[in-house]
Amino acid sequence: MTSLVGTSYASKVARVSSLAANSASTIVVSRASGIAPLYVHFDASAVTSTRTTRPFHEIRYIWNFGDGSAGSWAKGAALSSKNTDEGPIAGHIYESAGSFTPYVDIIDGNSSERFTLDPIVVTAADSASEFLTTKTVVVNMAADADFTGAPAGATQVNTDSLQTAMASLTGTVKRILFKRGGTWDTTGTVTKNLAGPLLIGAYGSGAIPIWRPTAGFTATVAVMNLGAQNTFTAGDIRIMDIEIDASLVLDPKAIYGFSCLGTYDQQTFLRITFRALTIGLNYSDALLNINEASWPGQRMWDSIAIVDCTHADVPNKVGGGGGSGSIPYGHYFAGERSFFAGNDIDMGGDVSIVNSATHVVRCTYGYKCV
Numbered sequence: 001m002t003s004l005v006g007t008s009y010a011s012k013v014a015r016v017s018s019l020a021a022n023s024a025s026t027i028v029v030s031r032a033s034g035i036a037p038l039y040v041h042f043d044a045s046a047v048t049s050t051r052t053t054r055p056f057h058e059i060r061y062i063w064n065f066g067d068g069s070a071g072s073w074a075k076g077a078a079l080s081s082k083n084t085d086e087g088p089i090a091g092h093i094y095e096s097a098g099s100f101t102p103y104v105d106i107i108d109g110n111s112s113e114r115f116t117l118d119p120i121v122v123t124a125a126d127s128a129s130e131f132l133t134t135k136t137v138v139v140n141m142a143a144d145a146d147f148t149g150a151p152a153g154a155t156q157v158n159t160d161s162l163q164t165a166m167a168s169l170t171g172t173v174k175r176i177l178f179k180r181g182g183t184w185d186t187t188g189t190v191t192k193n194l195a196g197p198l199l200i201g202a203y204g205s206g207a208i209p210i211w212r213p214t215a216g217f218t219a220t221v222a223v224m225n226l227g228a229q230n231t232f233t234a235g236d237i238r239i240m241d242i243e244i245d246a247s248l249v250l251d252p253k254a255i256y257g258f259s260c261l262g263t264y265d266q267q268t269f270l271r272i273t274f275r276a277l278t279i280g281l282n283y284s285d286a287l288l289n290i291n292e293a294s295w296p297g298q299r300m301w302d303s304i305a306i307v308d309c310t311h312a313d314v315p316n317k318v319g320g321g322g323g324s325g326s327i328p329y330g331h332y333f334a335g336e337r338s339f340f341a342g343n344d345i346d347m348g349g350d351v352s353i354v355n356s357a358t359h360v361v362r363c364t365y366g367y368k369c370v
Contacts, residue, residue, distance in 0.1 A: 027104065030303060030337060033121040035128045035197050037238055038094045039268045039305035040065075040120055041337040042102070043368060045088040049108050056088050060107040065092040066100035066120070074308070075344045082342075091339035091370040093270065093307055097124035125175065126151055130197050136175040137168040138203055141182045149204035150177065162186035162211050166224075175199040178209035178242070185212050189221045193228040196236025196266065208273065210243045217249050222256040222282060227264030235265040243273035247313065256282040263288070265302040274311040278328045280345075281306060285334040285365045300365060304338040306331065311345040334365040341370065 026046035031038065042063060049055050063085045070082035070092070082092070094100060103116040125131055133153030140147060142160045150156070155173070159165050162184040169176045171194060178184065180202050192198075202209050213223055223244050227233055239258075246255045257274045259282040260267070274280035283301060314328045330345035345360050363369075 027115060027117070029102075029117060029120075031120070032118060034123070034236070035125055035130070035199070035238075036095055036097055036122050037240065037268055037270055038120070038122050039266070039303060039307075039339060040092055040094065041303060041339065041368070041370070042090040042092070042104070043088070043337070044104055044106065044115075045368065047088070047106060051108055059088070060086070061088050061090075062086055062105040062107070063090045063092075064103050064105075065090075065094075066102045067092065067094055067096070069096055070094075073342045075342050085370075087370075089368050089370055091305065091341070093268065093305060093339075094120060094122045095270075097122050097127065125199055128197070131175040131199065135173055136177065137165075137173050138177045138179070139165045139168075139182075139184070140179045141184070144179065144182065147179070150179075151203070160185060162223075163188065163190055166190045166192070169194065169198070169200070171195075175201075177201050177203040180204040180209060180241075181206040183210040183212055185214050186223060187214050187216060188218055189223065189225055191225040191228075191261075193226070193231065193233055193262075193264070194237075195234040198237040200237070200239045200242065202241040208241045208243050208271070210245050213244075213246045213249055213255055215248055217246070217255060222259035224258050226258065226260045226267065227262040229261050232263045233265075235267055237264075237266070238268045238270065239272065240268070240270035241272075243275060244277060245273075245275040247276040249276075254278040256280070258282070259287065260301060261287065263299055263301065267301070267303070268305040268307070269309055270305070270307050272309045274309065276313045276315055277311070278315060279330075279332050280309070280311045281331045281333060283334055284332045284362075300367070301335045302337055304333075304335040306333075306338075306340050306343060308342040310343070314346065329359040329362050331361045332359075333361060333363050335369065336367040338366065338369045 028043045030041040044061050045056055049059055065083050067083050072081050099119045099121050101119045103114055105112050105114050134155050136151050136154040137157055138147055138150040138154045139157045142158050147156055157168055163186055244257045255277050256279045257277050311330050
């Protein structure tokens with residue numbers, strides 16, 4: 001995991017005397033650089049004030065992430081700018097390349113102080129040395145020879161199988177892009193436990209690519225597992241602009257979009273469509289307890305971002321009868337310094353069925369999440 005970055009502050013307005021003198025040094029930023037899309041967590045919760053014993057609740061924090069082209073949230077009650085936020089804990093995804101200078105205004109009573117942070121430097125995926133030429137694989141369906149829009153020099157693969165395509169993502173190949181408009185079937189789970197940076201996404205124009213579990217897909221598993229038991233993996237993976245559609249599965253089963261089997265940090269899920277899945281992200285802390293029972297010391301996932309995703313056509317309770325079977329959730333989640341924003345979850349199951357769908361999001365553990 002990337003080490004926490006201490007911030008320095010080049011410009012300040014007049015100091016508020018009631019704020020602790022060490023306020024600047026207590027503001028923590030999770031990352032100072034990386035490849036787009038880059039999730040960064042901001043934490044000013046350690047700032048203290050002589051005016052209150054409850055600064056987390058009674059001091060006002062207004063963030064500007066320095067990302068003027070970020071746009072506005074398309075979903076949610078406020079539909080506000082993605083470039084701003086309020087509260088002692090904040091998060092932002094930098095989707096464009098460049099150097100961005102965030103700041104936070106801390107308001108204590110009628111006075112305020114601005115802390116300007118060190119720049120966040122973001123590299124475009126197409127320019128990152130980790131993804132250049134043959135370190136990227138582009139995937140078309142078996143009968144499609146048109147790779148228009150693919151990055152120059154990328155290795156070209158033709159297949160209709162998700163499992164075959166994902167076998168191309170190795171320790172050397174760090175990025176895999178599926179052609180928009182295509183559909184890739186899978187008969188079972190794809191598992192990847194690779195150190196990042198990694199990117200799974202789309203290229204070309206049109207509708208986002210579809211990963212489609214087939215009618216005989218195994219019950220109670222994920223379409224994709226990240227990490228592995230008894231391991232700490234650096235992670236730093238971005239999965240974006242993909243649809244997972246389980247509507248072909250004929251026998252009602254518990255099917256998840258993604259699960260994580262061990263400590264695997266810095267995961268970003270951006271603009272994923274989960275369709276007809278029992279659970280979108282199955283990141284319950286119980287997975288760590290079950291998988292790591294013989295290996296004490298496994299810790300919670302850090303820096304998981306789930307942003308601008310859609311979960312639609314959630315099935316009714318699947319399998320079993322009475323009180324048994326799998327209860328659908330939008331997402332089953334646990335994590336530290338994580339970010340959940342701009343998502344649309346439609347739990348439109350049949351309400352006449354007992355326990356048809358019980359949670360939009362079930363969060364069993366969260367620490368400094370947004």
